[in-house]
Amino acid sequence: MMLYEINQDALRYEMEHLGVYKLSVAIMLGKGKITPLKVLHVRTPAANIIKQEMLAAGGDCATPGTTITCAVPHVDILLLGNAKHYKTLVYKLKQMPYFGIPDIVADLETYLAALPKCTKLADGRLLHYDSVKVMGIINVTPDSFYAGSRKKSVDAVLEQAEQMLVEGAAILDIGGESTRPGSDPVTPEEERQRVLPAVAEIKKRFPESIVSVDTYRAQLAKEALECGGDIINDISAMTADDAMMDVVAEAKAPIILMHRRGTSKDMQQQCEYKNVVQEVTEYLLNRAALLQERQIGPDKIILDPGIGFAKNDEQNLRLMQNLNALTVNSYPVLMAASRKATIGNVLGLKQTLPPEERLEGTLAVTAAAVYAGASLIRVHDVKENVRLIRMLEAIRKV
Structure with a gap:
């Protein structure tokens, strides 16, 4: 007689090798994992x-102490169940068209449907x-926080782009302004002169590549898309320039929306949250x-949760830990x-490690993001991260 624990990724394999009836496997898989869901x-x-x-x-359902007496009009709750529990809950709640319950049912049905993303x-x-x-990072800036990502000429950009594509990058992200904490903005014209030639030449040399343009300025985004850019990466989530929404809508281009507060100059003075996630x-x-x-x-x-933008180390780690809230x-x-x-601060013993010594920590974050269901990872080191992802996915899918 002995007992051992089964990993969630191996649950289907173990059931099939037990000889469980095929139609029962899918049903039982839904019972095999408790997934807490927070409803706001x-x-x-x-x-x-x-x-x-x-x-x-x-x-079960965790509720605040004020819930039972209805002392407050609204509360946040935490559902504790598996897929079977949630399907049963949806069925029962559909009979109750009051107290805003239909909206909760709609959210639960969307969650249970779990359609593939693209x-x-x-x-x-x-x-x-x-x-x-x-996504491989190529900075056409002289002052990005990691010197290894800075490229001073179009030839250097093309060389880096080719290397990243060979190493497995699906997207190349081109940035013309450093947005590290405390940095000053560059002029629109300076950003334009840095970014547009890089985008145009990459698309000319590698026409099948996918290029993301890291900018919060709508006019540059428009011109970059006209030069062959494919995605806009807006760290302001369209708050810095109201015209950004029109640009992406008219071009039918995807946009990355990132969370931050303030600007790069003052964002680290805006790290007050009750619940950052x-x-x-x-x-x-x-x-x-x-x-x-x-x-x-x-x-x-x-x-994009915006790691390092208007967050301290604990808040960054909390977002890494709970990326499922978004995925x-x-x-x-x-x-x-x-x-x-944050990686340098966590790994440094007496003082933070410099950017050049943060690769291993970056790989740990990538692994955690894969487990949390992230679709994309933006990195300086393409080869190492691609290999980690391939190996981790092979382990999970075997």
């Missing part, structure tokens, strides 16, 4: 109903995320909703933490 701003009577229905289904480029090409994709998630989903109002769907929107939604999620200061 629930009307208190609805929270009490959901609590009882989850208990009846065999799961990004549709303006030229019609589709970027599928059956495997996590790597919840606040970042709500912010990004609200920004994405503005695009959806313009009939721009999830295949044109990518979300559970219908949008592809980008993790961009490559060689950032």
